Amino acid sequence: RLSLMHLGAQSVGGAGGIRCSTRPFRDSSSSSESGTASNLPRASAPAPLRMAARRPLGGSPFSSAAAAALPSASRRIPLPSLPLLLPRLLSAAADVYCALLRAPPDSSPPTLEKALTATLTHVAPKLDPSTVDSVLRRSPSSTPADREALFRFFVWAGLQPTCRHSTAAYGKACDVLRLPRHPESLDRLLDAYRREGVPVSARTFRVLFGLCRAAASPDQALRLLRRMGEFDCRPDTSSYNAVLRLLTGAGGRNTGMAERLLEEMALAGVHPDMVTCVSTVRAFCDAGRFDDARGLVERMRARGCAPNVVVYSALLEGACKCGNLDAATELLGEMERGAAEGCAAPNVVTYTCLMKCLCQKGRTKDAVGVLDRMGRQGCVPNRVTVSTLLKGLCGEGMLEEAFDLVERLVREGSVPSEDCYSSLAACLLEHGQVEGAEKLVKRMLGSGVKPDGLTRNALLRCLCSKRRFLDGFNWVREMWEEGLLFDPDVYSSLLAGACEEGHLLQAVALVKEMIQREIPVSPPCLDGLVELLKKSGEVEFAEQIMRLRGS
Secondary structure (H helix, E strand, O other), X not given: OOOHHHHHHHHHOOOOOXXXXXXXXXXXXXXXXOOOOOOOXXXXXXXXXXXXXXXXXXXXXXXXXXXXXXXXXXXHOOOOOHHHXXXXXXXXXXXXXXXXXXXXXXXXXXXXXXXXXXHHHHOOOOOOHHHHHHHXXXXXXXXXXXXXXXXXXXXXXXXXXXXXXXHXXXXXXXXXXXXXXXXXXXXXXXXXXXXXOOOOOHHHHHHHHHHHHHXXXXXXXXXXXXXXXXXXXXXXXXXXXXXXXXXXXXXXXXXXXXXXXXXXXXXXXXXXXXXXXXXXXXXXXXXXXXXXXXXXXXXXXXXXXXXXXXXXXXXXXXHHHOOOHHHHHHHHHHHHHHHOOOOOOOOHXXXXXXXXXXHHOOOHHHHHHHHHHHHHOOOOOOHXXXXXXXXXXXXXXXXXXXXXXXXXXXXXXXXOHHHHHHHHHHHHHHOOOHHHHXXXXXXXXXXXXXXXXXXXXXXXXXXXXXXXXXXXXXXXXXXXXXXXXXXXXXXXXXXXXXXXXXXXXXXXXXXXXXXXXXXOOOHHHHHXXXXXXXXXXXXXXXXXXXXXXXX
8 A cells, every 4th residue: 555645644744744724634434443544644744645645556545444355465466666666656746746736735834835845855755857747737727826836836846956847848837827828927926926935046037037938928038137136136147148039039129129138238247158149149140230240249359258169150150141241251261360379260060151151142163162261271071061062063053063072072081972972962863863863873882882861762752753663663672682771651652653653563562572571661551552452453462461550
């Protein structure tokens, strides 16, 4: 009759025990019986807790008399192992918190937070994100009182050292508490804290800012920032960053308020950090205010906050978005000169960003020149860099230059040959050069270079779109010989299209091979094949596929 509440009952029954306003629970069947359940202290634990103390995990209340009536063998059932018991323990812990929220305490102890802390200390010591999620899912939230109790539980849980709310948890709480429709609930919660004397710290505001972010409510976050002083909490860099991210997160629509907050930070002696700078620079650039973003970086430098490569890359990307390629090139030169002095050196992301912008403007040859410049700085390109340049070259019809670039990179060994050739084949397919891509893939296989999954799948999808299903079958078998597979949806498209074109025998042969190789086929595709096989007289094989479908 082990239960989580039973284990903690003795600890609860002291002078600091929890009292609730609900009527004590009594089990008439055990009030006169002697046994474990009836010997538990009565006046010390709240009604929901004492009810749980008489309830075995996953069972219902029962008396000691009922237990005595059981055969002796049934009372000697061994306890489950810890992996089996743990989910039930966590569920029992959630039961305790849900019961406490349904029956909030009266004036002793004075606040729900104290009752929750006493429960965590004595009764349900395990509080983790899964317990919080369970409480949010199972507790009622139809009335304002229900939502207030859940609200206070969520904030309290976020302050515990064993529980750190994830982005998903904030989103779940935001939905349950209906914050997008009722953002004023945050102000009411602070009013309740002040009225009841609940301690409020900077960590409390950090949880509240997280809820504002989940609710996409920058105005409410700004109000919270203004109220921190009421609780003797001085806004720090983290607090300002939380509000700035919300103000600048939607295309830079609140850049004016963001500027005022930056000035306020300077007057208050709160130093901005790189998070502040990056978020504000991106907002200014999204709003087409590149010069203001550049000015912000210079002001931060004057205040002793030297911009790093992330800030410079954000600024360079903003210059590209604004179409100011000259400014972007100038920024890159500034970074390269600073690298010689130990400052922020451009990395592969910085160079690739400028290459992408040049390619989009039809200046792919200049982008290839940036690759040469990158090599002189000792920065090695990656697959994204190669793919960016190849898309630009193929898009401008410079296929010969694209092949030359790949051969050069393979010779230099800076990028694996598989990545180079696969990127080129994918670009050829993207620009309608299917036959050229097929020739390249054949060369790759003949040289022992295996095309990656993206390229293989793209090739087969292109063949299906051109109704070349028999060629697709040949490619599938050729790849199988090299130990290379395709995505399940690609097989489905190939088989369905082949059947529509009347290539039933070839489709059946391929499915047989797939079954032999234990390659999964999607259920909708199998259902369609079963119908076609029945119509063609292949009843036995249709039944075999149906058995596969059932398994």
